[in-house]
Amino acid sequence: MKKQIYRVLVNTIAFFLAAVFLPIEATTPLHFFGAGIVLGLVNLLIRPVLIILTIPLNLITLGVFTLIVNTWMIMLTSGLMPGFYVPGFGVAFIASIFVSLVNWGFKKFSKN
Template sequence: MGFLVRTLITAFAFWVAELLIEGISFTGPFNMFIAAIIFGLVNALVRPVVALLSLPLTVLTLGLFTLVVNALMFAITAGLMPGMRVSGFGAAFFGAIIVWLVSWAVNRLVVDRAAVR
């Protein structure tokens, strides 16, 4: 159940990113759900390797290079997902930030409501 909720939250975050960033587009709402699954898989499988390899840059930039890693994961997702288009690095960068912010905020609301019960 938790996987489905987090996937729906990520799909919602993709929808918000599509609304706010001109360079991000999806061919349909169901593609956002599939992209959310692919994004989760990319973050689970590829991100740890890239984060480890980029650790010196992350330390050197006091953690700011993590934003570039997040943008790269966003771009990889767009490359793997035929129904998702990201026009460039800037769109991937700001799209990743928006997806992170929306996911964080909605997850906080969902977790806080579940904890109240």
């Protein structure tokens, strides 16, 4: 449970920081928190199924296709969360890289 709470908070911070550099819009700062929760749920429920279904593409692209799956998750979050808007695939792609890097950094430094 604690791990999921940390993940939601890290996703919230990642979305907030990504919005500084990218044209990601949220009606209020609380919508970033809602988007963090929705992304956590989407990653928990839908992402594993997509990863399994895209194993052949991941093998062909040596895992790079996972970035596309992450982009879809952010676009789905934008669609499901009212008040949180990511304008297109390109912005979602860059945001997915940003969110992935923030999550990786958090995991890397929280183990110490």
